[in-house]
Amino acid sequence: MLRQILQIGQEETVPVVLAPMAGITDFAFREVCRDWGADMTYSEMISAKGLKYNSKRTFEIVDLRDETKSAIQLFGRDPQDIANAIRVLQQEQAGRISCFDINMGCPAPKIVNNGEGSALMKEPELAAEIVAAAKKVSEVAVTVKFRRGFDKTHGDAVSFAQRMEQAGTDAVTIHGRLREEYYTGKADWDCIARTKQLLSIPVIANGDVFSPEDAKGILDYTGADGVMVARGATGNPFLFSQIKTYLQTGTYRQISNQEKLQTVLKQAELCVKSKGEHRAIQEFRKHIAWYLKGVRGAAALRQQALGLNTLEQLQSLAMQVFGDSTTDANMI
Ligand SMILES: Cc1cc2nc3c(=O)[nH]c(=O)nc-3n(C[C@H](O)[C@H](O)[C@H](O)COP(=O)(O)O)c2cc1C
The missing domain is CATH 3.20.20.70 (Aldolase class I)
Incomplete structure (x- = not known):
């Protein structure tokens, strides 16, 4: 219903x-x-x-x-x-x-x-x-x-x-x-x-x-x-x-780094398209901080996220964190 x-x-x-x-x-x-x-x-x-x-x-x-x-x-x-x-x-x-x-x-x-x-x-x-x-x-x-x-x-x-x-x-x-x-x-x-x-x-x-x-x-x-x-x-x-x-x-699977990377990049690109780069990236800093939960070295990476200003910088941070498609080694 x-x-x-x-x-x-x-x-x-x-x-x-x-x-x-x-x-x-x-x-x-x-x-x-x-x-x-x-x-x-x-x-x-x-x-x-x-x-x-x-x-x-x-x-x-x-x-x-x-x-x-x-x-x-x-x-x-x-x-x-x-x-x-x-x-x-x-x-x-x-x-x-x-x-x-x-x-x-x-x-x-x-x-x-x-x-x-x-x-x-x-x-x-x-x-x-x-x-x-x-x-x-x-x-x-x-x-x-x-x-x-x-x-x-x-x-x-x-x-x-x-x-x-x-x-x-x-x-x-x-x-x-x-x-x-x-x-x-x-x-x-x-x-x-x-x-x-x-x-x-x-x-x-x-x-x-x-x-x-x-x-x-x-x-x-x-x-x-x-x-x-x-x-x-x-x-x-x-x-x-x-x-x-x-x-x-009754079961579910873990999400791979590759899937996380694609999702972060898609969300960021859509955000830039709808709000313009400056505002989108400012607003996206909190989203990237959330995506970093459970990632090794998250505290330092969050500091880096606070300084993001462009889509390119964001893409490069996302690649650094989730770019390793062979393993999920970055996860704690
Ligand atoms: C940052 C934030 C913004 C929220 N904004 C709204 C809102 O605009 N409208 C609304 O009905 N509830 C809003 N909520 C409440 C959530 O929809 C939800 O009822 C609440 O967080 C409990 O669910 P959760 O335990 O899954 O977080 C907001 C919650 C948070 C944390």
Whole structure:
């Protein structure tokens, strides 16, 4: 059912999707995650107000190119702003969007202080109005992503999810942490399991999936219909294919240096094409640092990555690290 709702085709496994991550899930990263098996990818969160005021930067984030399996994530607290954003995006990106997701989980003070993101968990009636307004205009599925709760006393995930279902949302994603926990501690998978038992719409489980075993663990534990990966995919888009193979066969293979090299180079080149060399390489420094995880001499190489300014320098660093196609000797 989730595959149908998200229009992502039939496959054996439950959907394994790349989470929205502001500043990270740009077009280039989404593309390599799809290459490595992500069933669907989410844009960085996009301000519904930014679209209303025609902000150039906001429109840049929407850059979908020729994607067909992308969800757009919107944030805002005005139901009309959200509905208008959906109208505008549907016109701009006809046929490329497989779902609109509404952000009700962002913990960042500048978002929460505007009553947006996870703050909406404290206002379930307004959140429901937002979903209803989005559903009225959207030609594709509308989903909501939220947390275990805002804090211990506000916005319990289970009742919030039930309210969202009543309001007409097609699926929900739950990150098992309170707002005040940001990304610390251990995600609580119990609230996802409890919600799954009570809802008839699909539930996507999110929080602390860093390995194929974690993905199987969260799916078995919660009974969820899909799994979403965020931090585990940074510098490791290969995780999607490993998860899917593991879910089907119970095993998975290691990724060769050659495959890593090709992926880093492809992501960097796409990034340069869409953002221009200067900005792309500045932004890519953090991606290369993530790719260096587990590599021998990573600390020194990360220092080198901080000084990268051109695509050529980046290519040469990537060759130095992953260029040995005969062995994986560079790995610790
Ligand atoms: C740097 C960063 C940026 C994020 N940006 C967003 C965002 O724009 N929208 C959103 O719903 N969640 C965002 N998240 C939360 C993730 O989507 C995800 O819910 C969270 O990281 C837990 O999943 P994980 O344990 O797999 O990392 C962000 C997380 C990180 C680390």
